[in-house]
Amino acid sequence: MKLIKTENSELEVRALNAGTAKEITEEDQTRFLQVVSTDLAPWQVEQVVTPSAVHARQEALLAVHWHPEFVPMEHIRKRVDAMFPNRTDELLIPTQHNELLSWGDYSGVEVDCFSSGFNRKVQLLLHFANDRVKDAGVLKSMLAHTFKYRSGQLFEFMDTITKPVEGRIDRAAKATGADSDLIEFVRINVSKIQQLLDENWSDIPRQSVKNKLLRNWFDTMRADLGDNTVDRIQAYLKEVKQLVKQGFNLSFFYRASEVIEEVRSLGGCIVIPHPEQFWPILLRNYDVDGIEVWNPQSQEYTEFLISVVNEQNARRDSRRDMLVFMGDDCHMGEKTKPADQQDEAKAAREIGLQPAWDDLSVRKQLIVNNISRRTIIKEYTDRLAG
Structure with a gap:
């Protein structure tokens, strides 16, 4: 990771010191309500409904990996x-x-699960015709349990900063160049977030209780602290978060094989998303319908993955062909933020916008195997219908 300079300007030091009051202020209350709110103001609705570009020539729309x-x-x-x-x-x-x-x-969901074959968390995309999950009590209970992972990780994330867990803090500081002023500033603010969460728990949307809460809190300080200081804070937080994730107990999750078995019992379909992050999962020969060969986070091996899918399909005797998907991985919440607080890369993602389908070198491989948005839509719709 690129080190961040540790020399604070006098202005930055004053800004950090000004924000280290330990008592919760009215400004803190307002900031907290802002970052946990899921209600959209008119200007946010306008941002959501108004795309940055119109794709008038795209007649087939395939989008099975996106987050409302x-x-x-x-x-x-x-x-x-x-x-x-x-x-x-x-x-x-x-x-x-x-x-x-x-x-x-x-209906669909991206589920976190555990692959015992290589001892790490993986994700699967699950898709169903609505009538298949009308009474899916077991699956819904599994998802309800797994949903708690993200809020549970947030609490461990905050405890690491506020207690603090010295080993993780030291490693994060060394990796990012965070100094004692910045570390203390973050600790005090995260302590406030913890207290405000406890005081307002019954009124907080559960969708807001995840790691992004900390990132969003500090992003609202850009006008006061400046982009440079907030960027340094975010780099430090990101490193702490990664250390927390590395230490998370994988036994919390259901095994991927258990999830797949339940999905198949309901007549659902399964896709492996962004496989570049989970290479070994492709070697487990899981019973899935397809893999993403392109994703905004995974673009390097698209042509190679298409060739792998084609070769595997050529060798299959009884099982249905593996399908090729591309995932936009769009997070719609990013589009509700003020433009100066958006993650530029995430904000650029759009539902159904997967440029690789139209890349000339990629299309060359797709065409000879009769793969297109339309053929995948037809085949996958048939599978979802059972």
């Missing part, structure tokens, strides 16, 4: 309609983290 977060589907639908006004074929399925949501005739 707290944004109402009605606003998302308006954005999709505006972005792709001439679409004639479509398959859109939301995949909220560990929460089953529906769009039209289909």
Whole structure:
């Protein structure tokens, strides 16, 4: 990781010191309510429904890996309609983290699980026709349990900073160049967040109780602290978060094989997302319908992955072909933030926008194997119907 300079300007030191009052102020209360709120102001709705570009020539829309977060589907639908006004074929399925949501005739979820074969957390995209999960009590209970992972990790994240867990703090400080002033400033602010969470727990949307809460809190300070200081804080927080994730007990999760078995019993379908992050999962020969060969976070091996899928399909005797997917991995909550507080890369992601489908070198491989958005939409729709 690139080291961040430790020399604070006099202005930065004053700004940090000014924010180290330990008592919760009215400004803190306002900031907290702002970052946990899932209600959208008119300007936020306008940002959500107004796309940055219109793709008038894209007639097939395939999107089976995206996250509504707290944004109402009605606003998302308006954005999709505006972005792709001439679409004639479509398959859109939301995949909220560990929460089953529906769009039209289909429901989906991105579930965290555990692959014992290589001892790490992985993720699977689960897709269903709505009637398949109407009474899916076991699956919904599994998801409810797994949903607690993200809030549980937030509490460990905060405890690491506030107690503090010295080993993790020292490692994060060395990796990012965070000095004692910055570390203390973060500790005091995270302590305030913990207290405000406890005081307002019954009124806080559970969708807001995740690691992003800390990032969003400090992003609201950019006007007071400046981008340089907040960027240094965010780098330090990100490093602490990674250390917390590394130490998280994997036994909390259901095994990938258990999740797959339950999905198949319900007649659902399964896709492996961003496999570049989970290479070994491709070697486990799990019973899945397809893999993502492209994702905004995983773009380096697209052509190689397509060739692997094609070779595997050529050798299959009885099982259905593995399908090729591309995931936009769009997080709609990012589009509700003020422009100067958005993560530029995440904000650029759009539902159904997967440029690799139209890349000339990628298309060359897809065409010879009769793979396109339309062929995948038809085949996957048939599978979802059973």
